[in-house]
Amino acid sequence: MNGEHDAPRRQRLTRAEAKARTRTLLLDAAARIFARKGFTGASVEEIAEAAGFSTGALYSNFNSKEALFLELLSDRQNDRIAEAARALDSHEAGSGEAAAELGRLLIDVADKDIDFAPLQAEFWLYAVRNPQALETMAAKLREPRRALEQVISTSLAERGAPEGVPAETVATVVAALFQGLVRLRRLDPSSVSEELFAQALTWLFAGIDAAGTPTGAEDD
Incomplete structure (x- = not known):
């Protein structure tokens, strides 16, 4: 009997769990609606309806459509970085195998994640024309x-x-390299092979090893 009475309790979500579930459902619905209608064409009303919630529930989790989109963008980037970390963890440093796996990740993003790419471009243009949105975007992607x-x-x-090589600076270069090659791959697939990102990373880190502390790093 006690087990029967305890079962409903076990199925109840805590407030934090319920909030997390609501956010996940809203983000999933937003990804679908944005992919179909674009950032400008999508409305918070249809996103909330697609998720099975009221607009009030949406605004209690995200204060604007911009915030909802930027959460999606941040999640995508975090997922890719987690994949990159797993690739590096599974191979010996400097072996080339990790770089090759990162190259395959780039190709997967460029060739398969095609729904989100136009959205990123659309929102970037929107943000460039709206300084407040640009600041919010920069803060969210930190x-x-x-x-x-x-x-x-x-x-x-x-x-x-070498000591003194700033990880922040190297990360900026790696991110720019990844994003640039993804866009070029989408524009002209034959110009960006699966091996190119791995080769570029090899050149980058070989240059770091050879040059030591980059110019200006002493002043940081």
């Missing part, structure tokens, strides 16, 4: 950038990079 810095910092330490 979290995945910090995660990337941790991955880079670990990688630099494991390969015995």
Whole structure:
């Protein structure tokens, strides 16, 4: 009898669990609606309806459509960085195998994550024309950038990079390289092979090893 009475209690979500579930459902619905209608064409009303909630529930979790989109963007970047970290963890530092796996990750993003790419471009243009949105976007994306810095910092330490090489600067270059090659791959697939990102990373880290502390790092 006690087990029967306890079962409903076990199925009840705590407030934190319920809030997390609501956010997940809203983000899933937003991803579908944004992919179909674009950032500008999508409305908070249809996103909330698709998730099975009221607009009030949406606004209690995200204060604007911009915030909802930026949460999606941040989640995507965090997922990619987590994949990169797993690739580096599973291979010996400097072996080339990790770089090759990162190259495959780039190709997967460029060739398969095609729904989100136009959304990123659309929102970037929107943000450039709206300074407040641009500031919000920059602030939101600092979290995945910090995660990337941790991955880079670990990688630099494991390969015995010279002291004073700023992981933050290297992370900025790696992120720009990744994003640029993804866009070029989508524009002209034949120009970006699966091996190119791995080769570019090899050149980057070989240059760091050869040059030591980058110019200006002493002043940091």
